[in-house]
Amino acid sequence: MSEFKIAQREKDAVHVLELKGYLDAHTAPALEEAFQTLLKNQRFNIVVNCKDLSYISSAGLGVFMAYIEDVRKNNGDIKLSNMSPKVFNVFDLLGFPLLYEITKEEQDAVKKFHPGK
């Protein structure tokens, strides 16, 4: 069975989620839970590092859609980084780059939360 893991860490007041493996209808609830916890803990500056994300299905994409509104209402954002070309293509086909900031490196995404520096 496809496996999916989430690693979390804080970096410069930005919460980073590292996704690994397959994100589909079966594994999406794990990411959902991670977002819920972040929102509950008032963490609204979120970067999702997709370096080891090998596949994302429409159900996986749906998770981002479900929380972006709440996060932005709290002056936060979900930014995405380090996508493989294949995963980026899935995001890109759907027009996600118009809705989310997607950067090459996690560094860049984190920096965008602190425009002053």
Place this chain on the structure above:
Amino acid sequence: MKLRPFLLLLFGLFLLTLKFALDVVMMNVSLGVAGVELFREGLTAGAFVLFSRALHISLPVHAPHSVRRLGILLASAALLLTLLLLLSVISAEGFETKELTLRPKDYATLFVSSLVGLLAGLFAVVNMRLLRDLVLQYRKRYTLRNFRVLVILMLVTAASTLVLRPLESSVVTSILYGLAIAVGVVNAFRLPWIVYLSKREKVLTLVFSFLLFILLTTLNVYLSQSTLFSYGVIYYSSALQKFVALSLLFSNIYFGMAFVSTLFHLPTAEAFDRKRSEMSSIHTLSKLVTQVFDFNELVETVTTMTLQVCEAQSCWLEILPLGDEGGSSGSRVGMPQEQIAGLKNITSQEIDDLHASGLRELRANVLVDRKPLVIDALADDPRMGRQRVASGKIASLVVVPLVSHVGPLGFLYATKSTEYGFTKDDVDVISTFADQATVAIENSRLIKKSIERERLVREMTLAQEMQRKLLPQSLPRHPHIDLDAVSTPAFEVGGDYYDFVELPGNRLGIIVGDVSGKGIPAAFYMSEVKGIFQSLSMQHVSPRDFMIQANTVLSGSIDKHSFVSLIYAILDVGTGRLTLARAGHCPMLYVGEWGTDYVRPDGMGLGLSEGALFADAIEDHAIQLYPGDVCLFYTDGITEAHLNGDEFGYERLLSVARQARGRTASDVKNDVLHSVDTFIDHGAPHDDLTLVVLRWVGPAPRL
């Protein structure tokens, strides 16, 4: 009464009357005829053989119960004694004895002699008949033989007197007599019927056999001590006298033995009764488990039988809710309330009180140990809480867990009003019932589940049928185009969609879409998309306008998690001009004369963003089709078909499409499907899969 026994009886009485007449004649005239004695004995023997035959054939097919037989015998013995006492009132002269022969002094003596002989003989017949039935019950290999030997010995002993004078005794007769008694003793050991009596019946048997013993002894003594009666019977028939005496003696021995045997069986009678009722209850229950699927009926039976078998005061079952079978959830806070069922002599309020007084905590241990919990004295058990139950109704209690292979299902409770009320046997039998109840509950749950599953399967089949009807039932026909399409859901229903619409101005709309997710939720949105397409496509000239409008409509109803990707192309069937807009969907694959490539105008999925952002992103894109050009519209079920982490991908689709020129739409469709199928090694597709192939066979555009 049937005719045959009646006739036999009548004929027997006739023989006896004949004998009586002969006796009367002999009173007056001394008949010197040799063999007249033998003739008298013959008449008597014949009469009683007929009587016993009549009794045999008039008995009911179903033998009465053993205890009843004892009652019948007791009644007839009492009747005989009473009649003898009445007869003793008659004043008779008695017999004149001369040379060991008897001769009645008057008619009264003759009358008494005849009556006593008849009564004693009849009693002997009835007595032997009833004893035969008792002895032959639960018979073994030699039982019948032994009894026959006894009867034959009795008859031979009786017959041996025929060569003697009435009061004469002989060694042969004495030896035979002794032998008959010995065989009688052997037969008297045949008492197995006592074992199978219930306690109450055993007590009755004890009383009856005691009374019979006394009564039969009295009769025996009375018949032999009273000169009138004993000589009377001997005068009547010396053979009959021997038979009657032996029969009474055998009966006496038999009931003496029965009395002693019953006495010994009495202490174990209760245990025997219990075992028997346990056996039959378990038998009934196991039968029920396989036959009855009514849950409530089963629960009722289980508690009723538990109550009966261990004579408990109250009994009930607690069934844990479904899904709580994991076992680890036993102590979870706020766990759903278990269902109390099959209450017997207890109210749910009393059960709640019991739980509140500390039973609930103890019960949790039962789940862990999976062993019965016995509380011998509820009032001062240290394990119970301080708030003891006030009512003295419950003094001892047993809790047995119902554990199936998937985990605990519930508990079976039994209580008694006495302390130390439950023996080990009780706990064992309650455990057995609990096991049966477990099987029953599991069966009924499985059946419920399978019925539910069947219902779901039926509904899904129906849904599949309905969704298939949402897709085009036929392809649009036009001499300028060659079309083919296919759509297969990964499950029964899916979120893929394709459709065609004939628009005014000789135009044809082709739409392919994919709802995020799979299964039933996707299928619902798919049908909504169909509705939107059918209603909006006619009003909008450009695919982009349609998309913007569709996004607005869909955004109002779609869940935050979900979105829809669409690709919509409008073909001018006259000129071959194709305008398309892409809302986040897989790009169209275009196979032209000069090359094959994806056509990917900008645009985002429907339901992702309302308003301006969507409208700004989406664009119309137009291309001119030339004869032989092929366009492929598809869903990601094709490009993302995968095996062992490897995806079919856009490159493979492209290379299949490069071979498309010169082939029909149907050929191209099959090529792609075949290629995907080979790629996933003929396995089941993971996602809904849709493909629409359009080939332009119309004229080249006029330049």
